[in-house]
Every structure is written in C-alpha cells, then in structure tokens.
Amino acid sequence: MKPRYQNRIELLQGTLDLLILQTLRWGPRHGYGISQAIRANSGEILQVDTGSLYPALHRLERQKWIRAEWKLSENNQRVKLYQLTPSGKKQLASERSRWEQLQEAIGGILNPSAKESET
Amino acid sequence: MKFLFWRNRRQRQDELDEEIQRHLEMAARDRMDRGEDASVAKAAAHREFGNAALVREVTHDQWGWAWLENLFQDLHFGLRILRKSPGFTIVAVLTLALGIGANTAIFSFVYGVLLAPLPYRDASQLVVLNETTPRVGNVSTSYPNFLDWRVQSRSFAQIAYIEQMSFNLAGAGVSQPENINGDSVSPNFLSMMGIRPFLGRDFEPSEEKAGSPRVLLLSYPLWQSHFGADPNVVGRTITLNGNDFVIIGVLPPDYRSLDNNSVMLPIGVWATNNPSAASREDRGDSTVIGRLRPGVALVQARAEIEGIAAGLAQQYPAANDQFGIRLRPIRDAFVGNLQTEILVLFTAVMFVLLIACANVANLLLVRGAARTKEMALRAAFGASRLRIMRQMLTESFVLAVLGGALGLALALAGTRVLTRLIPQGTLVGASIGLNGSVLLFTAGVVVLATLVFGMAPAAHWTKRDVQAELKEGGRTASIGSAHNRLRGILTITEISLALVLLVGAGLMLKSLYRLINVNPGFQPERVLTMDMYLSSERYSKDPAVLNFWQQVLDGVRALPGVESAALGTNLPLTGNHSRTDITIEGMALPKPGSFPHPDVHTISPDYIRTMGMTLERGRTFTDADDEHAPLVALVNDKLARQFWPNADPIGKRFMWGPFDPASKNPVKWVTVVGVVDDTKLYGLANPSRLEVYDPFRQDIYHDMDLVLKSRLDSSALTSEIRSVVASIDKDEPIFAIATMNKLVSNDVSAPRLALVLLGVFSALAVVLAAIGIYGVVSYSVAQRTHEIGVRMTLGAQPRDILRMILGQGGKMAAIGIGVGIGAAFALTGLMSTLLFSVGASDPATFAAVAILLVLVAIFACYIPARRAMRVDPMVALRYE
Numbered sequence: 001m002k003p004r005y006q007n008r009i010e011l012l013q014g015t016l017d018l019l020i021l022q023t024l025r026w027g028p029r030h031g032y033g034i035s036q037a038i039r040a041n042s043g044e045i046l047q048v049d050t051g052s053l054y055p056a057l058h059r060l061e062r063q064k065w066i067r068a069e070w071k072l073s074e075n076n077q078r079v080k081l082y083q084l085t086p087s088g089k090k091q092l093a094s095e096r097s098r099w100e101q102l103q104e105a106i107g108g109i110l111n112p113s114a115k116e117s118e119t
Numbered sequence: 120m121k122f123l124f125w126r127n128r129r130q131r132q133d134e135l136d137e138e139i140q141r142h143l144e145m146a147a148r149d150r151m152d153r154g155e156d157a158s159v160a161k162a163a164a165h166r167e168f169g170n171a172a173l174v175r176e177v178t179h180d181q182w183g184w185a186w187l188e189n190l191f192q193d194l195h196f197g198l199r200i201l202r203k204s205p206g207f208t209i210v211a212v213l214t215l216a217l218g219i220g221a222n223t224a225i226f227s228f229v230y231g232v233l234l235a236p237l238p239y240r241d242a243s244q245l246v247v248l249n250e251t252t253p254r255v256g257n258v259s260t261s262y263p264n265f266l267d268w269r270v271q272s273r274s275f276a277q278i279a280y281i282e283q284m285s286f287n288l289a290g291a292g293v294s295q296p297e298n299i300n301g302d303s304v305s306p307n308f309l310s311m312m313g314i315r316p317f318l319g320r321d322f323e324p325s326e327e328k329a330g331s332p333r334v335l336l337l338s339y340p341l342w343q344s345h346f347g348a349d350p351n352v353v354g355r356t357i358t359l360n361g362n363d364f365v366i367i368g369v370l371p372p373d374y375r376s377l378d379n380n381s382v383m384l385p386i387g388v389w390a391t392n393n394p395s396a397a398s399r400e401d402r403g404d405s406t407v408i409g410r411l412r413p414g415v416a417l418v419q420a421r422a423e424i425e426g427i428a429a430g431l432a433q434q435y436p437a438a439n440d441q442f443g444i445r446l447r448p449i450r451d452a453f454v455g456n457l458q459t460e461i462l463v464l465f466t467a468v469m470f471v472l473l474i475a476c477a478n479v480a481n482l483l484l485v486r487g488a489a490r491t492k493e494m495a496l497r498a499a500f501g502a503s504r505l506r507i508m509r510q511m512l513t514e515s516f517v518l519a520v521l522g523g524a525l526g527l528a529l530a531l532a533g534t535r536v537l538t539r540l541i542p543q544g545t546l547v548g549a550s551i552g553l554n555g556s557v558l559l560f561t562a563g564v565v566v567l568a569t570l571v572f573g574m575a576p577a578a579h580w581t582k583r584d585v586q587a588e589l590k591e592g593g594r595t596a597s598i599g600s601a602h603n604r605l606r607g608i609l610t611i612t613e614i615s616l617a618l619v620l621l622v623g624a625g626l627m628l629k630s631l632y633r634l635i636n637v638n639p640g641f642q643p644e645r646v647l648t649m650d651m652y653l654s655s656e657r658y659s660k661d662p663a664v665l666n667f668w669q670q671v672l673d674g675v676r677a678l679p680g681v682e683s684a685a686l687g688t689n690l691p692l693t694g695n696h697s698r699t700d701i702t703i704e705g706m707a708l709p710k711p712g713s714f715p716h717p718d719v720h721t722i723s724p725d726y727i728r729t730m731g732m733t734l735e736r737g738r739t740f741t742d743a744d745d746e747h748a749p750l751v752a753l754v755n756d757k758l759a760r761q762f763w764p765n766a767d768p769i770g771k772r773f774m775w776g777p778f779d780p781a782s783k784n785p786v787k788w789v790t791v792v793g794v795v796d797d798t799k800l801y802g803l804a805n806p807s808r809l810e811v812y813d814p815f816r817q818d819i820y821h822d823m824d825l826v827l828k829s830r831l832d833s834s835a836l837t838s839e840i841r842s843v844v845a846s847i848d849k850d851e852p853i854f855a856i857a858t859m860n861k862l863v864s865n866d867v868s869a870p871r872l873a874l875v876l877l878g879v880f881s882a883l884a885v886v887l888a889a890i891g892i893y894g895v896v897s898y899s900v901a902q903r904t905h906e907i908g909v910r911m912t913l914g915a916q917p918r919d920i921l922r923m924i925l926g927q928g929g930k931m932a933a934i935g936i937g938v939g940i941g942a943a944f945a946l947t948g949l950m951s952t953l954l955f956s957v958g959a960s961d962p963a964t965f966a967a968v969a970i971l972l973v974l975v976a977i978f979a980c981y982i983p984a985r986r987a988m989r990v991d992p993m994v995a996l997r998y999e
Contacts (some may be wrong), residue, residue, distance in 0.1 A: 030141065030145075031142050032141070032145045032146060050142070050168050050174050051169055051170070051174045054135075054138070054139070055178045055180065057178075058135075058178050058181040059181045062181060062182070070134075077141065078137065078141075079141050080134065080137075080141070
C-alpha cells in the first residue's frame with residue numbers, strides 16, 4: 001500500500017501549522033531542523049511526515065507567515081532557512097488561542113464532572 | 120511574462136530538490152554522528168524521508184498553478200508518446216476524425232435548419248396559418264377569410280397576408296427576359312417581422328387598398344445583380360409584366376423568405392382589378408403570418424382560431440364548409456419535412472462516433488497492455504494514481520483534439536458536398552456552414568469523446584496492483600480476464616451499433632428501390648419542359664393568348680429533331696397544381712365542401728402522347744376541340760372508376776363547380792371523351808388523385824408549360840426554342856427549364872440522399888466493427904500462442920484451433936447481433952415516415968443485415984485464426 005500523505009495533511013493541517021510557527025519562534029531553521037525540533041520537543045512522540053512538512057512550509061511561505069532565505073551552513077552548504085514574519089507572529093498568537101480554546105472544549109467534554117462541580 | 124513564469128518555476132523546482140537533498144544529507148550525517156555506518160545511514164535517511172517524488176509533487180501543489188503545469192507536462196509527454204508509436208496514432212486519429220467529422224457535418228445541418236435563430240424579431244411569437252380541408256389537406260387562405268380572421272381574432276398582436284406571385288422582368292436594360300418571384304404583402308408585414316428596409320422606406324398602411332400606386336422593394340440580390348448596387352436606386356423604375364413599378368427601397372441582405380423572392384410589393388397592388396382578392400373560394404398561393412400577443416400560447420390561439428373557422432364555415436358554407444385553420448410555429452414552416460431526416464442522420468452519426476470511440480478504447484487497451492510496466496514503474500516512483508490517470512486522459516485528449524482538427528477538415532469538405540447534393544429550395548435559405556455554434560459543438564464532442572474512449576482504459580490500467588505487475592515483468596500480467604471482458608464488451612457494442620445503422624440503410628435502400636420502380640403514369644425519358652407566363656396587357660384578350668400558344672406550338676413543332684410538342688398546365692412533380700369542384704351529372708348533391716375536387720390540367724392535343732401517358736379508352740383531343748366546339752374532357756382512371764364504376768365513362772357528363780339549384784344560368788355540361796392512366800402528380804410516394812384534362816382552347820390559361828419529346832441535347836434545344844419564342848414576342852421569357860427525368864430524380868432526391876448518407880455511415884460502422892473484432896481476436900491469439908502450442912503438442916488439430924478462434928469471434932458477433940436487432944426494432948420506428956412501402960421492422964432487411972454481419976465477423980476472425988493454425992508448437996513453447 002502506498003502511504004496516503006494527502007489525507008494526513010488535511011488531518012494535521014491546523015496543528016502542524018501551529019507547531020511549525022511555534023518552532024520558528026526561537027529563530028530561523030531549515031526543514032530538517034524543524035522536524036527534529038518538533039520530534040525532540042514532543043519527547044520523541046510526534047514524528048512529522050516529510051510529505052506533510054514540506055507542503056506545509058511552502059504553503060505558510062505563500063501565505064507570508066514565514067519567509068525563506070538561502071544561507072550557508074557550518075559546512076559551507078546552501079541551506080534554506082525559514083523564519084517567522086510579523087504577520088506570522090500574529091497568526092501564531094491567534095492559532096495558539098484557538099488551540100487553547102479547543103483544548104479547553106475537548107477537556108470539558110472528556111471531564112464533564114469537573115465542569116458540573118463548578119456550577 | 121510567461122517566460123518569466125516558467126523560469127521562476129524551474130528555479131523553484133531546483134530549489135525544492137536542493138532542499139530535499141540537504142534534508143537527506145543532514146539526516147544521514149546525524150545518524151553517522153550517532154555511529155551508524157555511512158551507507159546504512161544514507162539508506163535509513165532515505166527510508167525515513169519516504170517517497171521523495173511524492174513529497175516533491177505534493178509540495179509542488181502548494182505553489183498554485185500546479186494543475187496548469189501538470190497539464191503542460193502531460194500534454195508534452197502525451198505528444199512524445201504518440202510520436203513514438205505513429206501507427207497507433209494514425210489509426211486512432213483517423214478513426215476519431217471520421218466520427219467527429221461526420222458529427223460536425225451533420226450537426227451543421229441540425230444547427231442551420233433546426234436551431235439557428237431565425238432573422239426575425241422574437242421569432243418564437245410568430246406563427247404561420249393556413250386553411251385545411253379533409254379533401255386535400257393543407258391549402259392556402261383566401262383573402263376575404265384572412266380579413267375576417269384579422270377582425271375577429273384577439274390572439275394576434277399583428278397578422279399579415281403574403282401572396283406569392285411571379286413576374287416577367289423585361290424592358291429597358293434587361294438583355295434577356297426572365298421570370299422572377301415576388302410577394303405581395305400586407306403593409307404591416309415587415310414591421311411585424313422586425314425587418315427594416317436596407318434602403319428606402321417600408322410600406323404605408325394606405326398601400327393595402329386596391330388601386331394603390333405600383334411600388335416595390337427589391338431583394339438585396341436583385342439590387343446587386345440588376346441595379347449594380349446603385350445607392351440611389353430609390354425612385355428608379357423596373358418593368359414587370361409590362362408595367363413600370365417605382366422602387367421605394369431594398370430589402371436587407373439577410374432577409375430570409377419562405378419562397379425565394381426577388382421583389383416585394385404592397386398587397387394593394389395585387390388586389391387592383393383582381394377578382395381573386397374578393398373571392399372567398401379562391402385560395403390562390405398565399406401564406407398568413409401572425410404575431411401572437413405577449414402571453415398568448417399557441418394552443419390558446421389555436422382554440423380561438425378554430426372557433427373563428429367554424430363560424431366562417433357556417434356563415435359562408437359554399438366557400439368554407441369543412442374548412443379549418445392550421446397554426447404552427449414559423450420554424451416548422453421553414454423546417455418542413457426535413458426534421459425526421461436530419462434527426463435520423465444525426466442519430467446515425469452519433470452511432471458512428473460511439474463505434475469510433477469503442478475502437479479507439481480498444482486500441483488504447485491493447486497499447487495499455489504494452490505499457491503496463493511503464494505505468495507500474497511510474498507508480499513505484501511515486502506518481503499518484505490520480506496523476507497517472509490524468510496522464511492517460513491527457514493522452515486521450517491529445518488524440519481527440521488531433522482527430523477533431525482533422526474531423527473539422529473532413530466536415531468542411533463534407534458539408535460542401537452535401538449542400539450540393541440537396542435539391543435547391545429544400546432548405547429555404549438556411550445557412551449551412553461551420554459557424555461558431557458548430558465549432559462549439561465539435562469542441563464538446565472532442566471532450567465527450569475523450570471521456571468515452573479514454574475513461575475506461577485509464578480507470579482500467581490504474582486500478583492495477585503495482586507490485587504484481589513489476590514482479591511479473593509486465594508481460595503476462597496484462598492477460599487479465601477483466602481486460603479481455605472489457606474489450607469484448609466494447610466490440611459487442613460496436614457490432615450492435617453497426618447493425619442498427621445497417622438496418623437503417625437497408626430499409627432506406629429497399630424503400631428507394633420500391634420508390635423508383637413506382638409507375639409515375641407517364642414516360643419521363645427524353646421529355647423537356649419549360650414554363651411560359653403571358654402576363655402583359657398584350658394578352659388581356661383570349662384570342663391573343665390562343666394565338667400566341669398556337670404560334671409557339673407551330674414554331675416548336677417545325678424545329679428539326681422535335682418528335683412531338685404540346686402545352687399543358689400543372690405538370691407532374693413540379694409542385695404546381697390547380698383543383699376545382701365538379702358536379703357529375705345525375706349525382707346526389709353532396710354538402711358544399713364535399714363535391715368531387717379533381718386536379719385539372721389544361722392541355723393541347725399532343726400532350727398525352729408527348730408525356731407518354733396511356734389512353735385507356737376513347738380518344739384524346741384533336742385540333743377540332745376548339746373554342747367553338749362542344750366542351751370535352753379526359754378523366755383519369757381513378758375518377759372513372761369512382762363515379763362510373765359499372766358504366767362506360769365515355770359520353771358521361773359533368774359541370775365545372777358545385778351545382779347551384781338556385782342559379783338561373785343554363786348548366787354547361789362537359790362530355791368525357793377519353794380515359795387516361797393515373798399520374799403521380801404529387802410525387803412518386805404519394806397516391807394519385809382524381810384528375811381531369813380539358814383542351815387549352817376551351818379553358819384559356821396564361822401560364823402554361825411547353826413539353827417536347829426529342830432526341831436533341833436539351834440545352835441546344837432550349838436556345839432554339841428561345842429564339843422561336845423571341846420571334847413571336849421578344850419580351851416573353853421561358854423559365855423553369857427541366858427535363859422530366861430531372862423532375863423525377865428531384866422527387867426521389869431526399870430519400871436518395873438519406874440512403875447515400877446512411878449507406879456511407881453504416882459502411883464506416885461495419886468496417887470499424889470488423890477492425891474491432893479483428894483486433895480483439897488477433898490480440899487474444901497472440902496472448903494464447905503458448906496455450907495453442909500446448910494444445911497442438913497434446914494433439915489438437917489445426918481444425919480444432921480454427922474452431923476455437925472462430926468460436927470466440929462468433930460468440931461476440933452473436934451477442935452483438937442479438938443486442939443490435941433489439942435496438943434496431945426499438946429505433947427504426949423513428950424513421951417510418953421516411954420509408955415508402957417498407958415496414959420499419961421489415962424481417963427480410965433485418966435477416967439480410969444479420970447475415971451480412973455474421974459474414975463480416977467470420978472474415979474478421981479468419982485472418983487471426985489462420986495465424987493460430989500455423990502456430991509452430993516448438994516455437995510457441997520456447998516463447999515463454
């Protein structure tokens with residue numbers, strides 16, 4: 001069976017964008033670096049598919065939330081570095097608050113008792 | 120701009136490749152840092168990354184415009200692939216070109232005749248009205264009846280009367296006198312149709328009254344041909360029937376009339392000193408056109424007008440008893456009887472296209488088999504299923520576009536040939552050609568054809584299991600039973616469609632054969648006819664008319680090579696006719712609208728002999744049957760049998776017109792002196808009617824046809840006759856010159872054309888179906904070479920192999936023929952109105968066509984079967 005990348009993009013879209021934007025808050029990174037950071041920061045739990053990562057990067061770039069630049073790496077190779085733009089920062093903030101709302105909402109559903117006890 | 124776009128794309132692609140490359144390198148280096156071996160690390164990095172081609176493609180899609188780029192890529196690739204297999208490409212493109220070309224050609228007729236907007240304002244509100252009577256069917260409308268409709272009806276915003284006339288055009292500036300057609304119209308006619316004169320003015324309401332001055336509008340072509348397109352033509356005069364008419368304007372170039380007319384004048388000019396204008400019985404040669412009030416439906420108008428007809432029948436029984444009114448959209452008046460023919464032909468070409476598509480789909484499937492490995496490889500290298508399917512459909516589209524382009528060229532030539540084959544006047548001014556709408560249709564057909572023939576193979580070859588195909592090396596993998604079943608179904612479809620077409624052509628063939636073997640009641644060979652019309656003041660007195668006709672007869676008879684010459688009116692198959700009531704002596708008087716109503720021909724003595732008609736009893740006319748002699752007549756066999764079934768008709772008497780007991784005038788009896796054979800006056804396919812012939816000296820006509828029998832070439836003869844007539848009266852034109860054979864041939868031209876086209880289309884269909892059978896069978900023989908070898912090694916005789924292969928084709932043919940016969944039974948009913956004395960489900964035709972197709976199928980199988988018989992078992996076994 002062939003992997004169905006396109007389905008996964010749809011599934012992860014919002015979340016992956018958030019993760020990428022968040023990762024870029026700490027400075028410019030290349031694609032590989034982003035995937036490694038997400039992996040490390042999630043305690044090796046989240047492994048981002050390259051088939052999702054690169055389309056997401058190119059899409060975010062088209063939406064002008066991130067900007068790409070070719071720079072020389074430490075071993076003198078050209079690498080493509082992505083960095084947040086000002087509008088990307090705003091997008092990150094709004095995605096973040098959306099995520100928190102979602103989390104809260106899902107939490108409410110998963111733990112109905114907690115909510116009831118408050119009322 | 121475009122260049123920049125592409126450069127930018129190329130750069131971005133390179134950058135993406137570099138980005139991915141860097142990713143892989145960095146991943147591998149990290150692994151090596153963790154102590155992995157270089158080659159292991161590299162492989163692991165690749166594995167972890169996944170399918171790079173697919174990542175590239177889905178990333179690519181984020182850039183926008185990806186679909187366009189993919190399309191260009193596919194087109195480019197498709198063209199390259201097609202160039203690499205020119206044989207396949209040529210066959211497929213030619214097949215499609217035939218199908219699409221035939222469709223385009225026939226559609227240009229469908230459009231020109233049935234769909235093209237008529238050049239009138241709000242043409243959907245325009246209706247054509249005429250009177251009808253059970254005795255003869257549709258007839259024209261008398262002017263007094265029209266005037267009553269106009270007063271009484273509420274359904275029409277406007278209504279106009281159009282009287283068809285013909286004129287002799289002679290006088291100053293005309294080198295040779297000629298006869299032209301014209302319309303006399305109610306003054307509101309042009310404004311009702313939404314037409315403005317190209318030059319000059321429209322008619323005025325006052326020009327409806329009898330006695331109004333002689334004015335007219337020229338048609339655009341006449342203005343060009345006879346007045347050199349003079350912009351100051353208004354105010355000049357033209358001489359028609361010896362009278363000067365003042366030109367008040369020119370009709371627009373796109374004016375389209377129901378009859379091909381050259382001048383238009385106000386109805387008041389026609390009504391001047393014209394007893395027909397006041398006669399309710401005289402239904403002449405007219406059309407009534409009305410414009411429905413907004414919101415009035417055709418059925419409402421019809422109901423109202425039927426009530427008016429009933430009222431007029433009661434009020435004027437002598438003229439209107441049994442007469443009704445027919446209403447139809449103006450489009451119907453233009454389309455006439457062509458609708459069925461065109462739709463049958465359109466169905467036929469659709470079938471041809473479907474067969475062509477099935478054939479190309481078959482070819483694609485065979486080719487797909489050869490490309491299995493390519494497809495599997497592309498899938499393995501990460502092309503998504505959708506992408507491969509798109510690629511295959513694009514290839515199909517390229518084929519269809521090439522086929523469509525070639526088809527357009529074929530259609531261009533085809534429509535030219537067709538418009539020449541169609542007898543003049545059949546299409547009443549419809550413009551047939553490859554206009555925008557037709558091109559749009561062709562584009563639609565191309566897209567549709569792509570889907571029809573490209574979809575099945577594309578779906579079929581993309582749902583396959585990639586790994587299995589790679590493993591099996593793409594050779595044996597294609598021998599799927601699903602694949603062969605699909606090809607079998609396609610071939611069966613072709614056979615059944617071809618059968619339906621063949622049945623249609625067969626029925627037309629039989630029908631035409633019966634039609635041309637109908638006895639017309641005369642012998643058309645070597646008979647030349649022409650029309651003359653004595654219209655000027657010179658011929659206002661009877662002796663002058665008779666003197667002219669006698670001089671023409673004497674002059675023409677004296678020409679060397681003329682065996683016999685005669686005058687007659689309303690020749691068979693010319694569309695001219697004149698009918699009148701008669702009262703048979705001693706008959707029980709019928710109701711006013713139910714008197715015997717024969718066709719009347721006024722003839723000179725030699726007419727019966729010249730036309731090669733049979734005199735069954737009595738005598739024909741002689742020179743002694745003149746204006747001073749007792750009134751005499753000939754009747755046809757049908758009339759004699761109907762009214763004097765048990766008596767000798769010779770010596771029996773009748774009177775012209777319905778007998779009126781109140782009349783004080785003495786009855787003028789006409790004595791029957793002979794009985795002649797029935798003629799097919801209204802066409803070979805139509806039944807003969809009652810006919811009466813009277814001597815031209817006893818019934819003066821200004822408009823008569825000259826008929827002559829001669830061995831001479833008709834054009835040489837015509838110019839001699841022209842000089843004979845010119846020596847009598849230099850202003851008298853001769854016109855409507857035709858041989859009787861030509862008139863007969865014109866009469867069967869419509870069914871003949873339908874037969875030719877159906878014949879061509881069905882021949883095309885049979886050839887394509889045969890190719891289909893041949894293709895499927897020979898492909899399966901190629902696939903089964905190994906199996907056949909095994910069978911032969913185990914003792915099968917060539918005979919058994921032959922039977923096996925023929926059996927395969929035979930099965931497809933049998934199913935196809937069965938399905939086709941069912942479909943043909945359901946469909947040929949549509950063409951029953953085109954058939955003459957052949958049933959739409961004529962068993963003999965069905966059987967003959969089925970047998971023909973069986974023979975074709977056997978022939979198509981025989982070639983591959985022979986190849987199978989000659990299989991060398993040793994070679995076949997080594998083949999694997």
